[in-house]
Amino acid sequence: MFVVVGVTGGIAAYKSVQLVRLLVKDGHDVHVVPTDDALRFVGLPTWEAISRNPVTTSVHDDVASVRHVSLGQRADLVVIAPATANTMAKMAAGIAEDLLGTTLLATRAPVLIAPAMHTEMWQHPATQANVETLISRGVHMIGPVSGELTGGDSGQGRMAEPELIHESVTRELLRGTGEAIGQHWLVSAGGTREPLDPVRFIGNRSSGKQGVEVALAAARHGANVTLLAANISQQILAPAQRDPRIRIVETPSAEDLEHAVREYGPDAGVIVMAAAVADYRTPQKSATKITKESADAPVLRLELVETPDILAGLVERRSAGQTLVGFAAETPSEGETLVQRAVAKRRRKGADLLAANEVGWSRGFEQDDNHLIVIDVDDEVVADVAGTKRETADALVAVILGHISAP
Ligand SMILES: Cc1cc2nc3c(=O)[nH]c(=O)nc-3n(C[C@H](O)[C@H](O)[C@H](O)COP(=O)(O)O)c2cc1C
Structure with missing residues (x-):
């Protein structure tokens, strides 16, 4: 620390x-x-x-x-x-x-x-x-x-x-935080990149700040944390690298992340999937760089296939007593609220808790502040916090610890 x-x-x-x-x-x-x-x-x-x-x-x-x-x-x-x-x-x-x-x-x-x-x-x-x-x-x-x-x-x-x-x-x-001593938390953070060819990828704007703060907050409570880091900058990752309770595993693509979740998931008491994982990837990556000459057409069509739903897989393979927490970065449309979307997503995924934040061109990503709501299995909003990503992470971790200790 x-x-x-x-x-x-x-x-x-x-x-x-x-x-x-x-x-x-x-x-x-x-x-x-x-x-x-x-x-x-x-x-x-x-x-x-x-x-x-x-x-x-x-x-x-x-x-x-x-x-x-x-x-x-x-x-x-x-x-x-x-x-x-x-x-x-x-x-x-x-x-x-x-x-x-x-x-x-x-x-x-x-x-x-x-x-x-x-x-x-x-x-x-x-x-x-x-x-x-x-x-x-x-x-x-x-x-x-x-x-x-x-x-x-x-x-x-x-x-x-x-x-x-x-x-x-x-x-x-460790004051008030000894609660998580002896627990193993698996936290994913950042955004995956799906390679198209040796130099290009399809990625997203997630910086990993929120997920890293969740890992740090869990460590402050005494947990041993495995942080699955998807393309997080050195500057954002540095505090986690210095924390003796956090082990970092690099997971650049959705496939890497899925493998790591299979490897480290079974042993984790809490899994927080905060990384923005690609929904689609290319079925095959080109061995050589795609160029205008190689494509030789005014329109280049990319074929994309669905990536496996990692959270749904975790729910399916869930071990006894494991707490599964999903994350949703949503852009609600007209007439729809963030809560409605988050409730629907939590039900669809079957997670114990779902943390949701609204994102947009100038919201959520790469910012120091966030506004997070957390939905539980009764569709209740159990946290609604706006503040720094450290504050929202602290609030989320407090909810998770409360969930674990609830009878
Ligand atoms: C040999 C020596 C020992 C000192 N020991 C103390 C001390 O134990 N406690 C204290 O409050 N001031 C002590 N002082 C006085 C402080 O050094 C002085 O008030 C200084 O302005 C403190 O500055 P600082 O609080 O910015 O470090 C001592 C001064 C000397 C010369």
């Missing part, structure tokens, strides 16, 4: 090197965001080497990737260790003058802080007021504990040990 570790300017910064090591060892994609003062305690090369990711304190580096918000948006969790009195005050006030500040404002992920400071600083009414503000906003806090402090004195203010913070981080990452 994508973990941001904020480090601020206290002696305890050296202990966070161990925290970062533990998180990297767990397989997380760890991004350290130090403050300028933190780098006076532990230098930038240490953080880069330990986290295996580039490190900067400034919003002005790597501007093309809009890092000042992207780290926060991509984070599954932000942990700040140590958190100084100064940084806690800035957090309470929403100050965003450096990369850590902007990341904290941009994130909707859980935030965990491990304060460290002298007892007097910790007990000061200003610090305590900031603690209250942060807790009231849902920030999680671990420590500070009592013990020896930097100046040789002792009292409350010592940062919790990195092993303890690591434990809290791990618990937080």
Whole structure:
């Protein structure tokens, strides 16, 4: 998972090197965001080497990737260790003058802080007021504990040990999500391409964003996920590649996807077919490129044959206790609603749940946002969510988990 570790300017910064090591060892994609003062305690090369990711304190580096918000948006969790009195005050006030500040404002992920400071600083009414503000906003806090402090004195203010913070981080990452631990989910994403000849194909506009978000959401709940990826760009696939719970299998054509579903389907407790699969393909692909010369006619007729209905096949071969979820990208015609089409499609396919979204020239495909409705076996709309594809994926996965645990 994508973990941001904020480090601020206290002696305890050296202990966070161990925290970062533990998180990297767990397989997380760890991004350290130090403050300028933190780098006076532990230098930038240490953080880069330990986290295996580039490190900067400034919003002005790597501007093309809009890092000042992207780290926060991509984070599954932000942990700040140590958190100084100064940084806690800035957090309470929403100050965003450096990369850590902007990341904290941009994130909707859980935030965990491990304060460290002298007892007097910790007990000061200003610090305590900031603690209250942060807790009231849902920030999680671990420590500070009592013990020896930097100046040789002792009292409350010592940062919790990195092993303890690591434990809290791990618990937080799986919070409310342990539900899918031990489950195998099979998720298809992207759009298939049916080859015509060695250089051309019939494809569709599905980018794979929604399906990848479903795989990531399932992994956040602890599931092991096999993601069948049909022609998804490197950029969209990257978060799934970094997730240790997700195994990616490339399935470029409808035929590849069908084979992979037969191979990985029987063992999956949940199957979500989010890929846009071609309905038709060419019966034979040309061994050589079709050219005007080779066709030698003003009109070129393509013969297409139906591809197998993968979801219907899954329903037919369904193993005991398996949950099957279909996806429908629909363009309802006049006088017809998306719900009506989705209900009809779910019945026709026999899936347990059907997620449907409306698509068009400027809707659904390649966008970051989506509007998804989910229909169950009673033809009820059990979810109707508009938001980012991550939000719609979270809603869908919550419905699926509810379906699994329903008596
Ligand atoms: C040796 C040394 C140790 C410090 N330790 C702490 C500390 O543990 N907690 C704290 O709140 N401030 C501590 N400070 C003060 C902070 O470094 C200072 O408030 C700084 O502005 C914090 O900046 P930052 O929050 O942007 O990292 C320490 C300063 C020095 C010189």
